[in-house]
Amino acid sequence: MRLPELKIDLPEWKDSDFQSIKAAEARITRIANGAGKGSDSFKNACRKLLNAVIQDASASVSEIIVSSVDVRAFTFLLGSSEDFSHRVALSKQLFNRLKLPRSPLSKLSLLQLIRAYFIRYDTVANPETLSYWREFIEDQLSELSLNSESSDLSKYVKYSSMLFSPDGPKNVINFSKDRKLDFDGAISMLGLASFGDSRFLTLCRYQYYLDTLKTIPVGSEHDLLSEIVKKDVVNAPFYGEKLLGHAVLQVLIDRSEGKSLSHAWQSAILNIAGDPRVPKSSPNYQQWWAILGEKRIALMRGWLSRFDLSLFLRVLEQSAKDDSNTDMERMFGPRKIFMEGLLDQKVVLESRLFLTVSAESYLIQNYKKNELPSYARVKGGQASVIYLQLENGLHLIEGTHSFSIRVMNKLPTYSKLNDYSKLEFQSRSLGAGLGEAYIREHQRDGGLLETAHYPELTWQNKVIDHLSQFKLKLDVGGLISPSKYREYKSKFGVY
Numbered sequence: 001m002r003l004p005e006l007k008i009d010l011p012e013w014k015d016s017d018f019q020s021i022k023a024a025e026a027r028i029t030r031i032a033n034g035a036g037k038g039s040d041s042f043k044n045a046c047r048k049l050l051n052a053v054i055q056d057a058s059a060s061v062s063e064i065i066v067s068s069v070d071v072r073a074f075t076f077l078l079g080s081s082e083d084f085s086h087r088v089a090l091s092k093q094l095f096n097r098l099k100l101p102r103s104p105l106s107k108l109s110l111l112q113l114i115r116a117y118f119i120r121y122d123t124v125a126n127p128e129t130l131s132y133w134r135e136f137i138e139d140q141l142s143e144l145s146l147n148s149e150s151s152d153l154s155k156y157v158k159y160s161s162m163l164f165s166p167d168g169p170k171n172v173i174n175f176s177k178d179r180k181l182d183f184d185g186a187i188s189m190l191g192l193a194s195f196g197d198s199r200f201l202t203l204c205r206y207q208y209y210l211d212t213l214k215t216i217p218v219g220s221e222h223d224l225l226s227e228i229v230k231k232d233v234v235n236a237p238f239y240g241e242k243l244l245g246h247a248v249l250q251v252l253i254d255r256s257e258g259k260s261l262s263h264a265w266q267s268a269i270l271n272i273a274g275d276p277r278v279p280k281s282s283p284n285y286q287q288w289w290a291i292l293g294e295k296r297i298a299l300m301r302g303w304l305s306r307f308d309l310s311l312f313l314r315v316l317e318q319s320a321k322d323d324s325n326t327d328m329e330r331m332f333g334p335r336k337i338f339m340e341g342l343l344d345q346k347v348v349l350e351s352r353l354f355l356t357v358s359a360e361s362y363l364i365q366n367y368k369k370n371e372l373p374s375y376a377r378v379k380g381g382q383a384s385v386i387y388l389q390l391e392n393g394l395h396l397i398e399g400t401h402s403f404s405i406r407v408m409n410k411l412p413t414y415s416k417l418n419d420y421s422k423l424e425f426q427s428r429s430l431g432a433g434l435g436e437a438y439i440r441e442h443q444r445d446g447g448l449l450e451t452a453h454y455p456e457l458t459w460q461n462k463v464i465d466h467l468s469q470f471k472l473k474l475d476v477g478g479l480i481s482p483s484k485y486r487e488y489k490s491k492f493g494v495y
Helices: 015-034 040-055 060-064 068-080 081-085 094-096 107-123 129-143 152-158 168-178 183-188 201-213 223-228 243-255 261-274 283-292 296-320 326-344 356-367 432-442 459-467 481-492
Strands: 346-355 373-379 385-389 395-399 407-408 422-427 448-450
Touching: 015 373, 040 060, 040 459, 068 107, 068 129, 081 107, 081 243, 094 129, 094 201, 107 201, 168 183, 183 201, 183 459, 201 223, 201 243, 223 261, 223 448, 243 261, 243 283, 243 448, 261 283, 261 296, 283 296, 283 356, 283 432, 296 326, 296 385, 296 432, 326 395, 326 459, 346 356, 356 373, 373 407, 407 459, 407 481, 432 448, 448 459, 459 481
Parallel strands: 346 373, 373 422
Antiparallel strands: 346 385, 385 395, 395 407, 407 448
16 A cells, blocks of 8 residues: 655744744853853853753753763852753752762862852752752762861851751851851851842841841830831742741731730731731732731731721811810810720720721821721711721711711611721711611611710710610720719719
């Protein structure tokens, strides 16, 4: 049987087909010449290795390494070529191949391999490969016979177990502390001074940041705080899938547990991660708070409730002054004591601010935008509002100007006060309209209280009495001005 004639029509090679190879060759010539490694054999070895990884033939890299020159070219490229180091697939087999031409490696090749280790570190190797890379270097160092004790190789031999360990960056910081050295002095003694921008020393600096955060007084205003909020610092890969920002946030939050969160530390947390009281689908929440866990989120929510209240009280006080309203100014003290008392007695579970344009403008004059908590905007009225979710399923809504205080045992369905995806509210829907919605939905079932802030002591008693009907235990003395408490007791008794 006669087979039909095969016709193979191959396209002509074009100049563009060789562009990546030509570019690689140019890079090799430039790198090698700049490093004083201009021999043809070295250039050819570099060219073969780089071409192999560019053509995605990493499997053949191992086969290319057959001479000491190839080993020297490989270790050189691993530390000097970004392209090569991120394309080559490092493995135990590949490291073992380096010993084939000669073992131990030449001092130059070993120095280049160590340099590549510190420069690239975990950016080009997974934990398992990084572990073998460390073992390989330690084995090679153990076979060296050195004359000079001051050479970098001698330092690597002396401090091998400390530097080439899974906790290398942490060990460097501990070494600095134990010897009472500054950071620069420590890295010079360890032979790391020439690796200033390396990944290894970057992690050392990050470890220094964290160790410092763990030892400075809780809540203190420290120069380090301005460093740790920088975007390139907080978004830097740390360990595993965590960013440095996650580790920083954990230290700031965990050390502040059980205490008031200082303004300096709160500002740092908000700068890095923002307010956790946002929709869980938001990018900020997913990047930071979802990883930090519910306990830390709950702590931050609690601290921010106090911050919300302090901001609300600033707005309340300023609005009274702006309007020259002596009645409002007189009522400010009792309202402040009452609401702060609720926080101090730990019956506030959650809070949310609702700010008018003028209130927002006033706060932005006194705070940086990224230091403020999350808040919603109020349209169509003068009053800014704060919502407090209390224990026992209770809700309290308070506002500036002539706003009546409202307490209810359930929120109207439509209110969306605690729906953080809703960012704008009509003024009426937070005040009289909220009470009307409650009555439409639940009739007058005894769960709603609405009262003006007058006369003093009477309005506090109405609120306290309403809250007590729903079994909320309160220390009344903590909600009333000390100068008025005796009068309160004589009028209303105590609970």
